[in-house]
Amino acid sequence: MKKWLSPSLLAVFFVLSAIGHYMDWNHTLQFVLSAVAVVFVAGFLGRATESVAHYAGQRLGGFLNATFGNAAELIIAIFLVKEGLFDMVKASLTGSIIGNLLLVLGLSILAGGLKHKVQKFNITLAGLNGSLMIVAVIALFVPAMFLNTHSITDKDTDVLSLVVAGILIVSYIAWLIFSMITHKSYLDDVTEDNEEELPNEHAPAWSKGRSIFYLVLATVMVAFVSEWLVGTLESLTEQFGLSELFVGAFLVAIIGNAAEHSAAVMLAMKNKIGAAVEIAIGSSLQIALFVAPVLIFVSAFTAHGTMDIVFTTIELVAIAVAVFIAKSITQDGATNWYEGLLLLAVYLILGVSFYLV
Template sequence: MSGLKKKLSPILLISTFILSAIAHYTHFGSIAEFILSAIAVIFVAGFLGKATESVAHYAGQRLGGFLNATFGNAAELIIAIFLIKEGLFDMVKASLTGSILGNLLLVLGISLFAGGLKHKVQNFNVTLAGMNGSLMIVAVIALFIPAVFLNTKSITSSETNTLSLVVAGILIVSYIAWLLFSMITHKDYLEDATYDSDEELPHEHTPAWGKKRSILYLFIATVMVALVSEWLVHTLESITAAFGLSELFVGAFVVAIVGNAAEHSAAVLLAMKNKIGAAVEIAIGSSLQIALFVAPVLIFVSFFMGTPMNIVFTVIELVAIVVSVFIAKSITQDGATNWYEGLLLIAVYLILGVSFYLA
């Protein structure tokens, strides 16, 4: 069965990619194009996740988790850039919100649940958990301030765009400083002490590819994600209209779930291998990267495209982000997790999903 799966995976990857390309360039119809593109994104994201996990094996646990989160967010970033190009700012913000919710609640929730079923209690660095929680609160503050000042008429729309650029710049600098702090100056302080990150765990498989091939496949997968993302975005307006869905729901859940497919699989597999530190690093680290780096970068991208997008999110989006940060921080702050805590995160995600659908 394992051998059959290894043979089928590349065949399915290539065939879904080709079918999606044919559907896009021959104009099959929006629904067919959307379905094929969504399936292709999932397979390509899976390929991206596998390549990243292979590279991460050679890089160590913390850097590996960072690489997984970064390349896992490649699909999200690329999709958002194409949405900005189409002028779909509301959907961009909804997809960013959905990505934060998806990582903090769904990815982390499933990881804790699956890992907890196999290992009764899993532990990771409590200091890192506290730092992650503080960073997410900073991100929430950064999103709240512009919204409050604009909605209270304290500043004009033009001034809001200026404030958005300033806030975005500060967040990017803060994120780069966090990478310097966590990866270099305080690397040992934040290292997961539950096991030696260079020590292979029981039953853990060696990477499928060597270092050079893993890096090459990582590059190829990123290019494939860029192409399929453009094809997917091309169909979103038609799908939204055809099914009567709101841009808020499509952006926050459909685009976010498809775009985060790589993190979903990688984090869950690592949690089941008792590498809960790496799984948490992917889930929470990915949310931090979206809030502190991807969203600010998109503000600058829109500015240089000549169609400035501000950093003001809707009340619904802000409340959803605050709720997800609060529950995720509450559950991870003690540095120990179990399957029931994972179930609680999934429950909150489902509640928000239904609410967004009905909004």
């Protein structure tokens, strides 16, 4: 295990975060401890899912990594929904989508490209991912357009949000059936043959049973640390004068994406760019097509009412920009380090813009 993922450091920050929460320490200190703990736990989660991926194959492994990597974001968002912080939830969802498409994918392509020059993955999969990303953008744009033009009422917006959420969930489940079952071989990754070159490098960290156990353990730890982190956000935004948009879109998203960051970059450097792309883009699709719709249904059962699917103009533009550049770069099924740099450049532009809001 890498030094920064040392079990002792993981345990220390997890315990400190717990003590800080239950002893009601200074909220800024609580936030720092919880944020560091989330990064360590998410990294541990990424390590466990990478080990499981060895036994499951690149595509299924990438899907598992994206799914469990999103556990932190989903759990954080559920606690935010329970608190009625809908604007911060939407900002965190926005941050997750653009963070995966620009930061995670950008770092992966940059790191992999510096080591392997040009990396290739299934071009058909790249095209389908691009189409799914566009569907996600359409699903977010349509409700916002109808509400902002006063074509429908607020009550109708809630109904539309629930209907759109249901359609997206069904679409995502159908995509899983298509990509994992009916057309699995059609979407096989083109780099899988390269795995034979360095067998020792790709050996799993743990046995199959231990990997699954650590996966479950890390997910439970994420749930606790996420709740402690959410409890500090309101006071943090007030103390430092930060907007909910910036905190949700960048701070929460970067912390929650720690698992994807570590796993995707490591896989890209091992010339498994297909798995890295599956983690980054697959995670964004999962957020847009599954996590966001699930949160809308969850909110319907809270005292704060249904969270609509209407995002702000700034959020919609950020998501559309991220989808446009990510689709443009990945549509040919080949990547290089300069394309990774371009993705990171767009992410920095959006980051500065969000900070100044």
